[in-house]
Amino acid sequence: MHNKSISELSAGLRQGAFSSVELTRHFLDRIARHDERLNAYITRTEEAALAGARAADARIAAGEAGPLTGIPIAHKDIFCTDGIRTTCGSRMLERFTAPYDATVVSRFKQAGAVVLGKTNMDEFAMGSSNETSYYGAVRNPWDTTRVPGGSSGGSAAAVAARLCVAATGTDTGGSIRQPAALCGITGLKPTYGRVSRYGMIAFASSLDQAGPMAASAEDAATLLQAMAGFDERDSTSAQEPVPDYSAALGGDLAGVRIGLPKEYFGAGLDPAVAASVEQAIDEYRRLGAEVVEISLPNTSLAVPVYYVVAPAECSSNLARFDGVRYGHRCEAPRDLEDLYKRSRAEGFGPEVKRRIMIGTYALSAGYYDAYYLKAQQIRHLISDDFARAFREVDVILGPTTPGTAFALGEKADDPVSMYLSDIYTIAVNLAGLPGISVPVAPADGRPVGLQLIGNYFQEARLLNLAHRLQQATDWHKAAPAEFE
Amino acid sequence: MSLERADVEKIAHLARIAVDEEELDAVAGGLSNILDLVEQMKAVDTRGVEPMAHPLHMVQRLREDRVTESDQRERFQAVAPQTEAGLYLVPKVIE
Numbered sequence: 001m002h003n004k005s006i007s008e009l010s011a012g013l014r015q016g017a018f019s020s021v022e023l024t025r026h027f028l029d030r031i032a033r034h035d036e037r038l039n040a041y042i043t044r045t046e047e048a049a050l051a052g053a054r055a056a057d058a059r060i061a062a063g064e065a066g067p068l069t070g071i072p073i074a075h076k077d078i079f080c081t082d083g084i085r086t087t088c089g090s091r092m093l094e095r096f097t098a099p100y101d102a103t104v105v106s107r108f109k110q111a112g113a114v115v116l117g118k119t120n121m122d123e124f125a126m127g128s129s130n131e132t133s134y135y136g137a138v139r140n141p142w143d144t145t146r147v148p149g150g151s152s153g154g155s156a157a158a159v160a161a162r163l164c165v166a167a168t169g170t171d172t173g174g175s176i177r178q179p180a181a182l183c184g185i186t187g188l189k190p191t192y193g194r195v196s197r198y199g200m201i202a203f204a205s206s207l208d209q210a211g212p213m214a215a216s217a218e219d220a221a222t223l224l225q226a227m228a229g230f231d232e233r234d235s236t237s238a239q240e241p242v243p244d245y246s247a248a249l250g251g252d253l254a255g256v257r258i259g260l261p262k263e264y265f266g267a268g269l270d271p272a273v274a275a276s277v278e279q280a281i282d283e284y285r286r287l288g289a290e291v292v293e294i295s296l297p298n299t300s301l302a303v304p305v306y307y308v309v310a311p312a313e314c315s316s317n318l319a320r321f322d323g324v325r326y327g328h329r330c331e332a333p334r335d336l337e338d339l340y341k342r343s344r345a346e347g348f349g350p351e352v353k354r355r356i357m358i359g360t361y362a363l364s365a366g367y368y369d370a371y372y373l374k375a376q377q378i379r380h381l382i383s384d385d386f387a388r389a390f391r392e393v394d395v396i397l398g399p400t401t402p403g404t405a406f407a408l409g410e411k412a413d414d415p416v417s418m419y420l421s422d423i424y425t426i427a428v429n430l431a432g433l434p435g436i437s438v439p440v441a442p443a444d445g446r447p448v449g450l451q452l453i454g455n456y457f458q459e460a461r462l463l464n465l466a467h468r469l470q471q472a473t474d475w476h477k478a479a480p481a482e483f484e
Numbered sequence: 485m486s487l488e489r490a491d492v493e494k495i496a497h498l499a500r501i502a503v504d505e506e507e508l509d510a511v512a513g514g515l516s517n518i519l520d521l522v523e524q525m526k527a528v529d530t531r532g533v534e535p536m537a538h539p540l541h542m543v544q545r546l547r548e549d550r551v552t553e554s555d556q557r558e559r560f561q562a563v564a565p566q567t568e569a570g571l572y573l574v575p576k577v578i579e
Contacts, residue, residue: 099559192539206538235545236538304524311518315499322500324572329565335575337500345502350514353501357492357511358518360499374525376535381528383536416517432539456540 001026002162003479006071006219009165013060013070020060020070024053024114027072031116031163034483037144040158042077042135043085044117052114059112067222069112074164076155077118078125079105079210080199088201089121089133089151092327092347102199103231104168104210111226116164120154123349124318125175125203127151128421131412132351139408140183141480142446146405149179155213156183160447161483166214166223170200172207173306174400174425177437180213181400181449184439184478186220186466187213191457192432193238195224196231204313205236207306207429216476217438217466221245224459240457248460249467254288256465257393263299264398264424272443277399280440280450283472284397284465294393296385301378302427303419308362308375309430314352315359321347354415383431390455395465398424400437400449428453436462438469439476447478485519487512 001023004012012018028046035041049072056070080086080098082105087093101109108115122132130138130153138153140146141161148157152169156179159167169176171189180187188211195210202208212223225245231237260281265274285291323329323343330346333339348356362371389396401421411418428435433456437449450469454462470476487495489508492515496503503511557570566573 096563099556099563193542232547236542238540238542301524301528304522307518307522308525319500323565324574326563326565333575336577338502339575340500341496341502344500348501353499354511354514354518356499356501357495357515361491361495361515361519364495364498371522371525373535374528374530375522376537377530377533378525378528380533380536381530383539415514416521419521430539 002030005216006067006165006222009071010067014065020053020056020114021050023070024049024072027116027164034161035163038139038141038157038161039136040120040138040154040163041117042087042120042154045084045115048084049114049116056112056114066111068108068226070114071165072114072116073108074116074119074155074158074167075105076121076152076167076169078121078170078201079168081105081118084118086118087135089123089135090347090349091134092321094328096326100199103196103233104200104227107226119158119167122151122153123352124201125151125170125172126351126355128174128178128418129411130154131408132349134349137408140405141483142184143405146407147182149182149405151175152213153179156180156185156187159185159213159215161480166212166219168210169213170208170210171429172203172310173429174422176211176213177400177425177435177449177451178422180437182405182447184447185213185215186217186436186438186476187211188220188224188436188459188462189428189434190224190228190459191238191434193236194457194459195227196234196237198231198233202317204310205317206313207310216470217463218249221249221463243460245460245463248464251464252288253284253465253468256289256395258284258289258291259294259389259393259396260291261294261296261299261396261398263296268402269399270403273399273403273448276441276443276448277450280469281397283469287468287472292393294389294396296389298378298382298385299427302382302430303423305375305378305382305430306426307358307419308371309379311355311359312362312372313359315356315363318356351415379430382427386431386433395461396453398451400424400451404443404446404448424451434459434462436466438466441475442478485523486516
């Protein structure tokens with residue numbers, strides 16, 4: 001039952017082959033059996049899930065079911081859920097229950113999806129390995145001595161091990177695509193503003209974007225359909241019409257121009273990853289696409305720019321955690337300043353503190369022009385690289401990550417080497433473009449992700465390319481043997 | 485770019501994060517490594533380049549100036565560490 005697609009499950013529910021309660025119990029059993037080893041969930045919501053499943057069964061019986069009604073999913077623990085704890089992977093929010101739902105959460109509720117729980121993540125989404133979570137590292141289902149990637153590592157591991165049908169994630173510098181690549185699933189970061197940020201705990205507001213993580217492009221399209229669209233509660237929500245993503249999946253690729261940025265295939269790329277990506281490029285050629293080399297000359301500047309822009313925005317966003325209105329508060333503060341300083345020192349982990357301090361420094365008097373302003377200018381140059389490329393090609397293709405999943409602890413003491421594992425994903429956030437990671441041939445038994453980058457609001461095109469590849473190959477169907 | 489202990493103390497104060505004496509060197513090292521990474525930006529000629537604050541060059545949407553939210557003070561204060569009579573409690577700030 002857990003290897004079926006959303007449309008197969010939805011058909012099974014409507015035809016009465018099984019009920020949503022049965023389907024939900026099946027996934028809850030799998031979580032109970034396997035999650036001890038993976039730590040993909042921070043909070044499990046068995047009772048709420050079963051109540052949701054019963055409501056979905058009633059809706060199905062009444063003939064009012066949509067494509068997601070009764071389908072068990074999981075939310076990254078960055079989305080506020082009314083009545084269910086939201087930790088954001090931090091001690092700061094260990095006992096925080098939001099008084100409202102994020103827009104993403106309420107849209108899935110309206111669609112009748114069943115929520116199995118909240119998935120583990122790097123603290124405040126700051127990390128690329130899931131090791132910064134206060135609730136412990138997540139393990140990669142393909143090799144439990146390795147990281148699942150991050151920050152949406154819990155969602156990626158849960159989908160890969162089939163501890164949920166699909167999950168939500170967020171992506172500020174690669175946090176959907178990188179763990180999707182390392183866990184062998186499909187993950188889409190939509191155009192900035194495509195999905196509402198309301199109720200999604202803010203990290204870097206000009207970069208943050210929510211998206212679907214699923215077993216296939218077809219499933220991701222169904223999820224994105226539910227998530228995308230204007231929301232007046234998000235001041236940067238895009239007022240663009242939402243196309244029918246599922247209808248566009250099968251489109252012919254004849255004549256589609258795919259650009260390969262030479263900077264994404266240079267030094268630093270694992271040759272085994274490059275070989276897997278080459279195989280997929282050959283598939284696209286067979287499907288009729290035209291493949292050309294392009295250049296994104298400012299690629300190497302994306303990581304440095306990101307580590308000014310993202311920390312600057314995070315230092316401002318995380319100022320709200322002051323020990324007064326919500327979140328952790330230290331014992332017996334001497335005065336107000338002591339209350340702020342100790343509550344924040346105790347509530348935040350080392351990586352979050354590091355980024356807040358870098359951002360504070362970059363924004364402080366005398367340094368603003370040299371860091372923040374300079375970074376915003378180079379951000380423009382990076383964005384212009386893409387604009388030029390999209391005058392020549394329809395889609396940009398490359399590896400999602402320079403290597404496969406690394407060992408737990410391998411990069412934990414070296415933040416800068418960790419940051420560089422996001423080298424191919426970060427520029428996409430800086431430019432605000434949509435990007436998708438799709439599993440291709442594994443390397444040394446470990447998953448490899450292919451990244452497709454589209455122009456603004458071209459999610460349908462990306463899903464189309466991903467789907468056609470998945471129809472022509474079986475790479476996305478591989479499942480980790482230990483969790484059959 | 486290498487930060488001194490005194491720089492870290494100043495930054496930590498601005499960020500309102502307590503840093504223990506014995507942590508100062510390690511924190512200074514960690515922050516300096518990131519600043520070294522960021523240093524690459526210096527070599528780029530950005531004269532005349534417009535800073536980009538927002539990916540889609542959007543303008544802020546305006547809405548009608550009217551009340552849209554109802555009063556939910558009790559619900560919102562239920563998650564606060566300490567409240568009394570509808571107010572958030574903090575240590576005494578005025579003697």
